[in-house]
Amino acid sequence: MGNGKVVFVTGAARGIGKEICLEMAKEGYDISLNYRTKTDDIEDLKKQIESYGVRCAIVQGDVASYEECEKMVNQTVEELGKIDILVNNAGITKDGLLLRMSKEDFTNVVDVNLVGTFNVTRNVIPLMVKQRSGRIISIASVVGIAGNAGQTNYSASKAGIIGFTKSLAKEVASRNILVNAIAPGFVATDMTKVLSDDVKENINTMIPLKRIGTPNDIAKAVKFLASEDSSYITGQVLHVDGGMLM
Numbered sequence: 001m002g003n004g005k006v007v008f009v010t011g012a013a014r015g016i017g018k019e020i021c022l023e024m025a026k027e028g029y030d031i032s033l034n035y036r037t038k039t040d041d042i043e044d045l046k047k048q049i050e051s052y053g054v055r056c057a058i059v060q061g062d063v064a065s066y067e068e069c070e071k072m073v074n075q076t077v078e079e080l081g082k083i084d085i086l087v088n089n090a091g092i093t094k095d096g097l098l099l100r101m102s103k104e105d106f107t108n109v110v111d112v113n114l115v116g117t118f119n120v121t122r123n124v125i126p127l128m129v130k131q132r133s134g135r136i137i138s139i140a141s142v143v144g145i146a147g148n149a150g151q152t153n154y155s156a157s158k159a160g161i162i163g164f165t166k167s168l169a170k171e172v173a174s175r176n177i178l179v180n181a182i183a184p185g186f187v188a189t190d191m192t193k194v195l196s197d198d199v200k201e202n203i204n205t206m207i208p209l210k211r212i213g214t215p216n217d218i219a220k221a222v223k224f225l226a227s228e229d230s231s232y233i234t235g236q237v238l239h240v241d242g243g244m245l246m
């Protein structure tokens, strides 16, 4: 049975985004899922979501394009009526030391992760202001706080999301819109498949809880920040990293 609320998740075809959709569907939210690259699995994911008795819209588009974000938001409202919760999840990495990093690799990552967060949020916020309620949850990263060699582009984009979150939280608090970020540590997805064996071996010493995170660890935090249980929390960065950064 649906709970009457609609959540829009970007980058939702795989990894953390997909798990957020499934966890939120289980909770009764209608889901608008954005994907960028066509996959055969997307219709299966829609069926899986609908099996929880909720509605599901599929919106294709690139978050780095402002026009496509405008279309995706409009399509969501046409199909599902409104947006109560936005989850800015789409993200990419293009790692390399700054000494060898091309301008393109820097700007591509910032364009998707940070400008993409602006593009979607900018198109959703007027709806939330009008309905005088809403939640915006953006997926940042532990490296946006602590930094990481080889990720100047990625950590700059994630630190940017944190500043964006805090400023927007102050702008829209009076309209009952809560804006928070989640900073995951290492999570087992395609993004971290490429981690060196060195890093993987060190996980036990780097993470007090001695395991890599699962997409569900992050989805559960999203569920909390979307719920009534977090109605006095805004402008915060929730660390979900097994204690990696304290």
Ligand code: NAP
Pocket (backbone or CB within 6 Å): 010, 011, 012, 013, 014, 015, 016, 017, 034, 035, 036, 037, 061, 062, 063, 064, 088, 089, 090, 091, 092, 112, 116, 139, 140, 141, 142, 183, 184, 185, 186, 187, 188, 189, 190, 191, 192
């Ligand atoms: P992932 O498995 O690589 O999935 C990323 C998703 O984002 C994919 O569905 C991808 O779609 C989508 N995406 C990328 N660029 C996009 C664009 N321009 N427009 C729309 N969608 C786009 O990564 P993940 O691990 O699930 O990461 C999800 C979020 O968590 C990211 O913001 C990431 O930075 C953050 N995060 C991850 C970790 C980790 O350890 N995994 C840690 C901290 C933070 P395509 O299939 O089209 O590429």
